[in-house]
Amino acid sequence: MSNEHFDLVIVGGGIAAATVAKTVVEKAAAEYPARHPRILILEAGRATAMSADKYDTYVEAYQEALIKVPNSPYPASSSAPQPDVLDIRRPVMEGRQTKTPADQGYFVQMGPLPFGSDYARSLGGTTLHWLGTCLRMLPHDFRMYSTYRRGVDWPLTYEELKPYYERAEWDIIGVAANVDDQYYPGFVDHPAEFFKAADTVRFPGGGYSFPMERIPSSYLDQYLAKLADGMTISLTGRDGTVHDFTVRISNTPSARNSTPTTPTYEVVGAVGNADRGQRCEGNSSCIPICPAQAKYSALKTLYELIVRYPDREPVQGEQVRARVAVRSQSVVMEVLHTQKPGETGTVTGLRYKTYYDDGNPPTEHRVTAGTYVLAANAIENATLLLASGAANNSDQVGRNLMDHPLLLTWGLLQENVGAFRGPGSTSGIPVFRDGPFRKERTAFRVEIGNWGWNFPENAPYDTVHDLVGGGRDGRARLYGKDLRRRLGEILPRQFRIAWELEQDPQSTNRVTVDDRYRDALGKHRPVLHYDLSEYVRASLPWAAEASKQLFRRLGIDETQRRPVYEPGDYTHYDPHDASAVEYDGMTYWVRGAGHVVGTHRMGDDPRSSVVDSHQHSHDLDNLYIVGCGSMPTLGTSNPTLTMTALAIRTGDRIAQDLKGAGR
Amino acid sequence: MPNGTSPTSPPTPQQIFTDLSAALTGFDRAELAGTGLVDTYYDTLLRIIGEREAGQLLRAAAEALETDRRHHGNEALEAELIDSPRFGPVVVSLIKLWYLGSWYPLSGRYRDVSGSTADDVEHVVSAQGYREGLVWAAAGAHPMGAKPPGFGSWAEPPYLPPTL
Numbered sequence: 001m002s003n004e005h006f007d008l009v010i011v012g013g014g015i016a017a018a019t020v021a022k023t024v025v026e027k028a029a030a031e032y033p034a035r036h037p038r039i040l041i042l043e044a045g046r047a048t049a050m051s052a053d054k055y056d057t058y059v060e061a062y063q064e065a066l067i068k069v070p071n072s073p074y075p076a077s078s079s080a081p082q083p084d085v086l087d088i089r090r091p092v093m094e095g096r097q098t099k100t101p102a103d104q105g106y107f108v109q110m111g112p113l114p115f116g117s118d119y120a121r122s123l124g125g126t127t128l129h130w131l132g133t134c135l136r137m138l139p140h141d142f143r144m145y146s147t148y149r150r151g152v153d154w155p156l157t158y159e160e161l162k163p164y165y166e167r168a169e170w171d172i173i174g175v176a177a178n179v180d181d182q183y184y185p186g187f188v189d190h191p192a193e194f195f196k197a198a199d200t201v202r203f204p205g206g207g208y209s210f211p212m213e214r215i216p217s218s219y220l221d222q223y224l225a226k227l228a229d230g231m232t233i234s235l236t237g238r239d240g241t242v243h244d245f246t247v248r249i250s251n252t253p254s255a256r257n258s259t260p261t262t263p264t265y266e267v268v269g270a271v272g273n274a275d276r277g278q279r280c281e282g283n284s285s286c287i288p289i290c291p292a293q294a295k296y297s298a299l300k301t302l303y304e305l306i307v308r309y310p311d312r313e314p315v316q317g318e319q320v321r322a323r324v325a326v327r328s329q330s331v332v333m334e335v336l337h338t339q340k341p342g343e344t345g346t347v348t349g350l351r352y353k354t355y356y357d358d359g360n361p362p363t364e365h366r367v368t369a370g371t372y373v374l375a376a377n378a379i380e381n382a383t384l385l386l387a388s389g390a391a392n393n394s395d396q397v398g399r400n401l402m403d404h405p406l407l408l409t410w411g412l413l414q415e416n417v418g419a420f421r422g423p424g425s426t427s428g429i430p431v432f433r434d435g436p437f438r439k440e441r442t443a444f445r446v447e448i449g450n451w452g453w454n455f456p457e458n459a460p461y462d463t464v465h466d467l468v469g470g471g472r473d474g475r476a477r478l479y480g481k482d483l484r485r486r487l488g489e490i491l492p493r494q495f496r497i498a499w500e501l502e503q504d505p506q507s508t509n510r511v512t513v514d515d516r517y518r519d520a521l522g523k524h525r526p527v528l529h530y531d532l533s534e535y536v537r538a539s540l541p542w543a544a545e546a547s548k549q550l551f552r553r554l555g556i557d558e559t560q561r562r563p564v565y566e567p568g569d570y571t572h573y574d575p576h577d578a579s580a581v582e583y584d585g586m587t588y589w590v591r592g593a594g595h596v597v598g599t600h601r602m603g604d605d606p607r608s609s610v611v612d613s614h615q616h617s618h619d620l621d622n623l624y625i626v627g628c629g630s631m632p633t634l635g636t637s638n639p640t641l642t643m644t645a646l647a648i649r650t651g652d653r654i655a656q657d658l659k660g661a662g663r
Numbered sequence: 664m665p666n667g668t669s670p671t672s673p674p675t676p677q678q679i680f681t682d683l684s685a686a687l688t689g690f691d692r693a694e695l696a697g698t699g700l701v702d703t704y705y706d707t708l709l710r711i712i713g714e715r716e717a718g719q720l721l722r723a724a725a726e727a728l729e730t731d732r733r734h735h736g737n738e739a740l741e742a743e744l745i746d747s748p749r750f751g752p753v754v755v756s757l758i759k760l761w762y763l764g765s766w767y768p769l770s771g772r773y774r775d776v777s778g779s780t781a782d783d784v785e786h787v788v789s790a791q792g793y794r795e796g797l798v799w800a801a802a803g804a805h806p807m808g809a810k811p812p813g814f815g816s817w818a819e820p821p822y823l824p825p826t827l
Contacts, residue, residue, distance in 0.1 A: 285808030422817025484689030
């Protein structure tokens, strides 16, 4: 077994890992005296593509894929399998007990509901197929217990995290948005106050701007704004109180290249071909893959690191620099440590296996470091810690697994709005993101989708099947010019909304390990227990009712069903679907949003949290556990931006603590 | 004449295939040629239903299209192909192939009579087939993940050719 030593070893090769590495390298070099750590990044999946021509082959794989799910362009090995939304089945329950787990794919789903999201195990991680939404959390999101007696408070406030949000938006991701478009509850008439800059050197006077101008709102967004801006949606609380919400369509900040707001901002294009991807080109496929790489992925940061800080001795006369090594197909099997139950300890190394997929058996390795970082995704971090019996004095590792349970509603509009054009979403309706109603039901974000019924009805495929026919009678219903004309009438009028509910932390929603369930390398597969609390479910009828009022305003409130195509509301939820959820006698479909959160929550108290506000383990003094898993509550923001801000803060801390490490 | 054909010589099977495809899809011969897929899809048809059956289908198509040309209608196409238990299911798959770039399998009822080939399973014919799927043009859009219309194009009013 080989043994090597580094200043810092990071498990995982996604955005959290890339952010920590970049921040540590740059911060440590700026310390006095400057330090130049040697860093190893261990990625379980394959090294995706570090040049534009190789990246193109993943685009081609997507185009050739029969079912274009988020992971379709990214092959996984049985030695590092990844969850796939096609594997989602419902476990068979007997009351609250699992009778038959749903274990078709990588996850072992114990229920009662299946966890509905996936992630990518490839270099670049899930940023390879994220949508790129970059909303900050709202101030109340950090103080849920104090404000609404729900969930827990964070050990950080919005104001404390703000400087790191700014750095995430400018220095890691590159976010396109205009402050004036952001109509968040509590700041509707003064968004500049919400964004008042923390960094007054970069933003003299505190007037914040994003590094790039907004990505233009779609024609659909403009159409909706014309019809619905200013309308009031009224929803009734349990005690009969009527809550009024004023709709304002708001352009969404996104990790998509656009026009820089200042000449000093350098847009980061495609890896290995910076001229490409300088601006979003409208490929309409942010998920599963942005062909131009105008959307941020962690490959960009990793590429910068391995080009600027190659892992080799400096040649004569060359300045001493940090060194970053990336090793793919290297699966960490165990965190070795000295911790005894109830006590603190130290990580003494990582045991990992490198697999080859060429017929040769995997090789086993051990690596040691001054500091260790787990940044392998919330579910992977928890699985690894549980399998290692590490960092879990609080018994919170694996618990509080969260997502944004997502309710889709969809309709056919009265007019051609040009669906299937542009980024997946360019606007939302933020008004439901906060309010006193959060005492009794969860907040939600409203995402307007630009890709017709692609998500709810597999359009345009199923639309073509409906019109062309076949099946039992084997006869074409529509063909020729009639078919072409009819598709032109239907497809560009398709419209859908995702109502993304905040999920509250529940200790019973958890990742566990079970020796019976292992992958080809012998590593534990995640065993998931998952449900939606009463608090979350109570927002399902609200979202459904809000949708009805909005659709009425748009003139499409009449109920319709395929294969008939007339303007109307096509929302329907089949009780036999794997994602069906009952509430108050009604059935809803609740999909996953791909936001895998919780599992190693941060807090000040080691008895009730796994890491502190710097994502430093309470139990193991040289271990940081970073990523969305550290978030104690989720709010209504897609979590990547917040995760990135937290990772920068962690990187700063690690750089300070490197002390004499490095050269 | 190019290709050694003359106005009076009978159309080649590929020409019949193109004319049939145009009648079935509502896209003209130039639009179909622009996809670069006429030969690929002709080969796909032969591969999946067999050369002999394809020959019969194209012969029936040639006669029907010629009749309809004379009468300025589509009655013969309807009667001889669309409504035909023998050719109707193939026509359905052919339309979907052009619109979506994927082959969708023939029905059990078709196979009861005609049998099946091993290739008659659902598959994306090629990445190019996906990119050139006619459904995107019919929607006034572009294939998701290809042929990007440029920064900000999605903010402009949609456009569909009015002449249809």
